[in-house]
Amino acid sequence: MQDGMGWMIIDALDSLMLMNLTTQLEEAHNWIHDKLNYDIDHAVNTFETTIRMLGGLLSAHYLSHQYPELGSVVSATNQTAGGGGGDELYLNKAIDLANRLLGAFDSPTGIPYSSVNLKTSQGVPSHMDMGASSTSEATSVQLELKYLSHITGDSKYWKAAERVMKAVDDPGREGGLLPIFIHPITGMFFGENIRLGSRGDSYYEYLIKQYLQTAGEEPIYLEMWDEALAGIRKYLVTYTERASLTVIGERPFGLDQELSPKMDHLVCFLPGSIAIGATRGLPILKARKQPWWTAKKEEEILLAKELTKTCWTMYLQADTGLSPEITYFELDSQPRMEANVLPQHLNKKENRLVALAAARTNGYSMISDPLDNKTSHWRDDLEVRILDRHNLQRPETVESLFYMYRVLGDDVYRQWGWDMFVSFIKHTAIEDVGSEKKSIRAFTSLDNVMNVPPDTRDNMESFWMAETLKYFYLLFSPPDLLSLDTHILNTEAHPFPRFHIGDQLKTGWQRKQHVRNPS
Numbered sequence: 001m002q003d004g005m006g007w008m009i010i011d012a013l014d015s016l017m018l019m020n021l022t023t024q025l026e027e028a029h030n031w032i033h034d035k036l037n038y039d040i041d042h043a044v045n046t047f048e049t050t051i052r053m054l055g056g057l058l059s060a061h062y063l064s065h066q067y068p069e070l071g072s073v074v075s076a077t078n079q080t081a082g083g084g085g086g087d088e089l090y091l092n093k094a095i096d097l098a099n100r101l102l103g104a105f106d107s108p109t110g111i112p113y114s115s116v117n118l119k120t121s122q123g124v125p126s127h128m129d130m131g132a133s134s135t136s137e138a139t140s141v142q143l144e145l146k147y148l149s150h151i152t153g154d155s156k157y158w159k160a161a162e163r164v165m166k167a168v169d170d171p172g173r174e175g176g177l178l179p180i181f182i183h184p185i186t187g188m189f190f191g192e193n194i195r196l197g198s199r200g201d202s203y204y205e206y207l208i209k210q211y212l213q214t215a216g217e218e219p220i221y222l223e224m225w226d227e228a229l230a231g232i233r234k235y236l237v238t239y240t241e242r243a244s245l246t247v248i249g250e251r252p253f254g255l256d257q258e259l260s261p262k263m264d265h266l267v268c269f270l271p272g273s274i275a276i277g278a279t280r281g282l283p284i285l286k287a288r289k290q291p292w293w294t295a296k297k298e299e300e301i302l303l304a305k306e307l308t309k310t311c312w313t314m315y316l317q318a319d320t321g322l323s324p325e326i327t328y329f330e331l332d333s334q335p336r337m338e339a340n341v342l343p344q345h346l347n348k349k350e351n352r353l354v355a356l357a358a359a360r361t362n363g364y365s366m367i368s369d370p371l372d373n374k375t376s377h378w379r380d381d382l383e384v385r386i387l388d389r390h391n392l393q394r395p396e397t398v399e400s401l402f403y404m405y406r407v408l409g410d411d412v413y414r415q416w417g418w419d420m421f422v423s424f425i426k427h428t429a430i431e432d433v434g435s436e437k438k439s440i441r442a443f444t445s446l447d448n449v450m451n452v453p454p455d456t457r458d459n460m461e462s463f464w465m466a467e468t469l470k471y472f473y474l475l476f477s478p479p480d481l482l483s484l485d486t487h488i489l490n491t492e493a494h495p496f497p498r499f500h501i502g503d504q505l506k507t508g509w510q511r512k513q514h515v516r517n518p519s
């Protein structure tokens with residue numbers, strides 16, 4: 001592995017294309033051409049390699065074909081036969097990588113092992129958690145595998161992806177909410193920890209995105225998403241004690257046990273997913289005219305707005321203006337849940353939304369009121385623990401700001417995004433001390449966002465360039481750049497086109513008939 005796997009380079013490829021950074025793109029292209037070799041005797045994480053490497057190569061392939069002016073560094077040898085732009089280098093590398101990754105899915109249940117050796121294509125179980133795989137990791141490789149089947153016409157990737165989805169759905173878990181570990185040998189969930197933070201998050205994200213990916217031709221995923229969102233609202237959505245901020249809690253010991261008021265920054269992907277799920281990627285004014293629009297969708301949009309605001313408080317609470325990794329929220333001693341804030345007698349749907357907003361927010365008009373920086377009632381609802389004060393330059397909040405802005409067109413999301421961007425530049429940019437001109441050499445994660453100046457970490461995750469910066473860029477771009485009614489972005493922000501499923505590919509499985517808990 002002398003030259004490494006080029007994580008940064010490949011994860012950033014499509015950002016370079018979208019931002020028209022042609023010099024860097026040419027260097028990246030040449031490195032991939034000359035150095036990238038996946039024939040290495042080394043175990044890699046199945047999920048991370050799929051979302052970052054396979055996802056990055058596939059979106060570079062897509063953009064270089066669809067927008068040749070963006071991927072304009074193709075060498076003659078790699079050019080598609082017949083011209084028309086495009087670069088087969090990315091697709092060839094993607095196919096080679098995917099064939100190696102497929103060995104991870106060769107388990108008795110089809111649930112992928114947590115790692116895979118790229119040379120032997122042998123799955124490697126996790127060294128921890130009794131060999132169980134993370135639920136979100138097993139279920140967040142589907143968009144990439146399915147898109148590859150669509151491009152190549154080879155259904156083997158698609159089938160591997162669908163087999164996992166059947167395996168996690170078969171047990172028929174209450175409210176569509178899954179524990180965060182699942183065993184690849186037995187197919188049994190491991191523990192009862194249910195959360196939308198680490199190891200749970202992108203399971204939910206990929207339900208709605210799988211539905212959108214195939215232009216609505218796999219309705220099973222809309223059903224699963226609707227069920228899970230109802231489960232989230234029933235078991236996890238709660239409100240803070242003073243300011244009635246809407247929070248997604250965790251159920252570490254199962255749905256019938258106590259709600260934990262812990263919210264990872266990772267959970268902040270959720271409002272964006274709810275917004276594109278409700279409108280199917282359309283701007284809201286268009287979505288409201290569609291035959292499938294219902295009062296429930298309005299409630300979901302309300303929830304997305306409330307959650308985006310909560311995610312924004314995670315930034316606003318810190319002196320750096322940047323969010324810590326985890327925030328704890330102060331709840332009532334008996335946490336208020338949506339079901340118990342809604343007046344029981346309400347059944348007329350035109351009143352439900354108003355009642356929902358008013359009753360939930362306990363007297364505060366949280367949606368329209370700006371958060372007053374001078375008064376502290378909302379600040380007293382947030383607590384950051386010593387071990388959780390770091391910031392890895394994660395994307396989830398700006399990701400949701402991007403989706404909320406595209407769907408709702410409310411400038412407040414650009415304003416919050418701009419404030420966040422300024423804070424990132426101020427506190428995570430490392431200046432080049434050697435140069436005479438003031439210039440930025442790199443960016444870094446932070447150790448403690450609550451102090452100014454913050455302690456830095458000398459580490460930059462590849463999602464900073466793949467996701468966080470791309471979402472900032474897209475937040476301020478015109479809506480026809482990666483239009484959301486024709487694209488989806490994978491969980492690492494790599495864009496793929498939506499497509500029709502065709503005759504060769506099919507879902508191939510049905511949900512078992514469980515007595516599923518009504519919402």
Ligand code: DMJ
Pocket residue numbers: 202266394395396463467491492
């Ligand atoms: C990324 O790799 C992906 O967004 C993943 O879904 C979650 N973790 C990081 C970013 O926080």
